[in-house]
Amino acid sequence: MRFEDLGLEPKVLKAVQEAGYDSPTPIQAEAIPHAIQGKDVLGIAQTGTGKTASFVLPLIDRLSKGRAKARMPRSLIITPTRELAAQVAESFEKYGKYHKLSMALLIGGVSFGDQDAKLQRGVDVLVATPGRLLDHFERGKLLLNNVQIMVVDEADRMLDMGFIPDIERIFNLTPFTRQTLFFSATMAPEITRLTEQFLSAPVRVEVAKPATTAKTITQKVVHLPNGNDKVKRDVLRKLIADTEVQNGIIFCNRKKTVDIVAKSLQKHGLNARPIHGDLAQSFRMETLQKFRDGETSLLVASDVAARGLDIPEVSHVFNFDVPIHSDDYVHRIGRTGRAGRSGAAFMLVTPGDKRAYESVLKTINMDAIEEEDLSTFIADLPAASDKPKRTRNDRKSARGKKEDTEQPNSEATEKPKRKRRSRKEEAPETSPESAVAEQAPAKSRKPAPQRRAVTGIGQQSEPPKRRYKDDLGENKVVGLGDHVPAFLQVPLD
Numbered sequence: 313m314r315f316e317d318l319g320l321e322p323k324v325l326k327a328v329q330e331a332g333y334d335s336p337t338p339i340q341a342e343a344i345p346h347a348i349q350g351k352d353v354l355g356i357a358q359t360g361t362g363k364t365a366s367f368v369l370p371l372i373d374r375l376s377k378g379r380a381k382a383r384m385p386r387s388l389i390i391t392p393t394r395e396l397a398a399q400v401a402e403s404f405e406k407y408g409k410y411h412k413l414s415m416a417l418l419i420g421g422v423s424f425g426d427q428d429a430k431l432q433r434g435v436d437v438l439v440a441t442p443g444r445l446l447d448h449f450e451r452g453k454l455l456l457n458n459v460q461i462m463v464v465d466e467a468d469r470m471l472d473m474g475f476i477p478d479i480e481r482i483f484n485l486t487p488f489t490r491q492t493l494f495f496s497a498t499m500a501p502e503i504t505r506l507t508e509q510f511l512s513a514p515v516r517v518e519v520a521k522p523a524t525t526a527k528t529i530t531q532k533v534v535h536l537p538n539g540n541d542k543v544k545r546d547v548l549r550k551l552i553a554d555t556e557v558q559n560g561i562i563f564c565n566r567k568k569t570v571d572i573v574a575k576s577l578q579k580h581g582l583n584a585r586p587i588h589g590d591l592a593q594s595f596r597m598e599t600l601q602k603f604r605d606g607e608t609s610l611l612v613a614s615d616v617a618a619r620g621l622d623i624p625e626v627s628h629v630f631n632f633d634v635p636i637h638s639d640d641y642v643h644r645i646g647r648t649g650r651a652g653r654s655g656a657a658f659m660l661v662t663p664g665d666k667r668a669y670e671s672v673l674k675t676i677n678m679d680a681i682e683e684e685d686l687s688t689f690i691a692d693l694p695a696a697s698d699k700p701k702r703t704r705n706d707r708k709s710a711r712g713k714k715e716d717t718e719q720p721n722s723e724a725t726e727k728p729k730r731k732r733r734s735r736k737e738e739a740p741e742t743s744p745e746s747a748v749a750e751q752a753p754a755k756s757r758k759p760a761p762q763r764r765a766v767t768g769i770g771q772q773s774e775p776p777k778r779r780y781k782d783d784l785g786e787n788k789v790v791g792l793g794d795h796v797p798a799f800l801q802v803p804l805d
Contacts, residue, residue: 323410337362338519352514384458385438421593442478467496529649560628584610631659638675
């Protein structure tokens with residue numbers, strides 16, 4: 313099948329041909345004809361199968377006629393991350409270059425002023441993340457009652473990031489007559505409930521089983537003896553050197569780990585840059601652009617880059633950490649082997665990753681992943697025999713438990729332990745009379761306050777007598793009285 317058979321108009325076909333595409337992917341071939349007819353579409357396909365073009369092409373085709381009004385976009389595309397939103401915006405510019413359609417990108421990290429100016433002029437296509445979209449709506453800069461087509465991309469990622477309440481609110485702000493194109497790689501029960509509530513008789517397009525990996529990707533795993541991060545970094549560099557990486561993405565579970573791994577690779581002369589949610593938006597966009605242009609060969613990323621990166625020629629993906637959510641494994645390795653190309657994915661597994669690794673195998677419906685044998689290299693590493701650092705959970709479990717261990721120190725170097733004497737042994741023997749006499753309150757200890765005794769209604773006893781230092785057996789404080797200065801004793805006329 314060719315794009316000419318899908319019913320797209322000539323201007324769209326011309327842009328697609330100039331982009332270098334001749335035949336559609338399975339998800340495009342099945343979704344585009346229904347979308348052009350104005351039907352609701354529920355698209356389920358693994359990442360890297362061309363879902364973006366499945367809704368961008370029919371959206372441009374349907375919006376070719378008409379004109380946008382100020383603050384009232386004609387179509388709305390919701391994405392979970394800034395990177396994915398920017399990716400969709402680039403696809404719209406690429407395929408819609410022969411149409412006079414306006415577009416606005418609403419993402420965080422960019423000033424509100426520029427975005428407000430575009431909305432005020434009116435846009436045909438609005439690409440946004442949920443948070444920034446609702447910010448503009450609450451500020452009165454945006455109206456959604458003229459949305460004709462609404463697209464939700466990577467809905468399962470929306471669920472993972474906690475955006476489902478925002479998506480429900482956005483659905484309720486748009487007219488019920490809208491056309492909805494709903495795309496997701498996996499279908500969780502919450503996603504199913506959302507589609508049943510807001511989609512009207514959708515055409516279900518499923519070209520691959522949920523949470524399955526592409527057959528063009530070679531998957532391998534490296535088992536490590538412990539969770540020592542230094543060993544993991546050494547093994548990672550060994551894999552990069554042995555596999556002749558053209559360009560690759562290294563995924564870590566934590567942002568702190570992303571920074572550490574990136575600095576380690578840079579220290580050893582590798583061209584690597586980090587990207588995660590705590591970095592400035594300008595730095596993130598610059599990093600992605602350099603990676604696309606080939607100026608950066610290794611991208612160390614958190615799961616913010618697991619989706620939305622449409623870089624066709626990523627040769628390798630390395631999972632420095634086993635993903636916490638097994639579905640993320642599918643999206644991570646989906647950054648390679650895209651559009652029928654071949655790719656390779658490696659994952660480092662420690663004994664502490666046993667449960668997460670088993671969950672990944674269950675998700676991708678495999679008994680095991682082919683192992684990359686680096687046992688000789690790992691055995692020669694100095695830190696391979698070290699015990700891994702105790703985690704927070706290990707410290708919690710060990711709290712309150714004291715184990716007696718023998719120290720290997722010799723008698724010559726061992727310090728003698730001081731025997732702690734009890735108070736009875738330290739205190740000298742004294743008679744009861746002398747003990748009472750010697751007991752005196754500490755100098756810093758304050759006497760307990762005395763309460764006034766109430767004798768009756770409206771009656772109160774005299775205030776307690778003030779205690780002076782002489783009451784405690786010390787010298788009386790010298791003050792006024794007999795020592796009044798002479799000038800105070802002058803009689804008044």
